[in-house]
Amino acid sequence: MRRLLYALAGVAMLLWQAQSLAVEPAASQAWIRVLPGDLPLAGYLVLTNPGERTLTLVGAHSPAFSQIEMHRSADQSGVARMMRVEQVAIAPGGRLAFAPGGYHLMLFGRTRTLQAGDDVSITLEFADGERLTVPFALREATAR
Amino acid sequence: MLRLLPVLALLGGCSDNPHPWALRDISGLLPPLAFELHDGNGQPRTEADFAGDVTLLYFGYTHCPDICPTTLARLSGVLRQLKAGAGRVRILFVSVDPARDTPTVLRAYAHAFGPQVVGLSGSQAQLAKLAKRYRVSYGLGKPGADGQYEVSHSSAVFIFDAHGQARLLATSTDSDASLVADLARLLPGDRGGEG
Numbered sequence: 001m002r003r004l005l006y007a008l009a010g011v012a013m014l015l016w017q018a019q020s021l022a023v024e025p026a027a028s029q030a031w032i033r034v035l036p037g038d039l040p041l042a043g044y045l046v047l048t049n050p051g052e053r054t055l056t057l058v059g060a061h062s063p064a065f066s067q068i069e070m071h072r073s074a075d076q077s078g079v080a081r082m083m084r085v086e087q088v089a090i091a092p093g094g095r096l097a098f099a100p101g102g103y104h105l106m107l108f109g110r111t112r113t114l115q116a117g118d119d120v121s122i123t124l125e126f127a128d129g130e131r132l133t134v135p136f137a138l139r140e141a142t143a144r
Numbered sequence: 145m146l147r148l149l150p151v152l153a154l155l156g157g158c159s160d161n162p163h164p165w166a167l168r169d170i171s172g173l174l175p176p177l178a179f180e181l182h183d184g185n186g187q188p189r190t191e192a193d194f195a196g197d198v199t200l201l202y203f204g205y206t207h208c209p210d211i212c213p214t215t216l217a218r219l220s221g222v223l224r225q226l227k228a229g230a231g232r233v234r235i236l237f238v239s240v241d242p243a244r245d246t247p248t249v250l251r252a253y254a255h256a257f258g259p260q261v262v263g264l265s266g267s268q269a270q271l272a273k274l275a276k277r278y279r280v281s282y283g284l285g286k287p288g289a290d291g292q293y294e295v296s297h298s299s300a301v302f303i304f305d306a307h308g309q310a311r312l313l314a315t316s317t318d319s320d321a322s323l324v325a326d327l328a329r330l331l332p333g334d335r336g337g338e339g
Contacts, residue, residue: 033213033214035209035256036252037252037253039206039253040292042210071210073211078299078300078315079281080204080208080211080296082294101214101316106210108290141216141257142217142220142221142256143217144214144217144221
């Protein structure tokens with residue numbers, strides 16, 4: 001009887017895990033362009049929302065940076081501008097690319113030396129309290 | 145054979161150039177390269193220092209983590225495709241944010257994008273004069289609580305031939321292939337070139 005209970009608990013656990021995996025946001029192609037000194041850096045990634053509810057990214061933090069903001073660059077009639085954004089929504093089943101020339105994480109104040117070839121962890125914070133820690137590959141200034 | 149020429153001109157559409165450029169042709173629309181700035185060693189630099197080279201003029205600032213490095217990474221990739229020809233090309237990165245872009249910062253920044261990139265800046269008066277010459281605008285935003293501020297700047301790349309004449313304008317929508325092809329034509333000594 002006890003064995004059966006353990007088995008049922010195991011199945012329940014697996015089902016719960018499978019379900020949570022299916023609705024969790026997923027990140028890919030995460031990278032940071034490393035610039036010299038302590039210049040602010042940009043972080044890029046592709047976020048997908050496989051769930052059935054809108055996912056709202058509200059912030060990010062990392063032990064490698066003192067501050068992280070979300071920004072969006074735009075080319076307005078030949079003038080490049082950058083604006084801070086407080087939150088970014090990803091529709092159910094949708095994806096959002098943080099990519100050069102558009103949305104990016106702006107990373108201020110390195111807490112340690114960063115070198116191309118290494119990676120750093122950044123934790124993304126969502127409006128529903130969900131957290132997603134993503135490894136970002138550090139790439140050279142000339143990376144594309 | 146000569147009779148073919150008008151036909152070729154017609155094939156070129158509105159342009160009377162039988163070999164239209166892939167990038168926007170600005171020949172005659174903007175004045176030749178001229179500036180008084182300083183480089184990453186704090187040394188005064190003028191257009192005369194780059195005579196004989198094809199130059200790419202781009203305005204930006206180093207605290208710009210997205211558009212500026214993306215543009216410079218792209219240009220340095222284009223130069224790699226030009227192979228030996230890249231030795232005759234200089235990318236002039238002009239910082240419009242001299243308060244933060246000290247020569248030391250500028251030098252390290254330019255170096256990160258390759259030996260062909262030259263970091264330049266100047267006094268507000270020198271920068272304003274250069275911006276006016278090429279009809280570009282830039283503006284410094286209000287500093288936030290952390291002292292950081294944003295800067296708007298022209299996103300275009302102005303391309304000058306080896307004689308310092310303004311020839312082409314590249315924007316973020318132009319392909320690498322367009323840049324490579326047109327720069328190769330501008331290189332001095334290139335048979336298809338006009339430089």
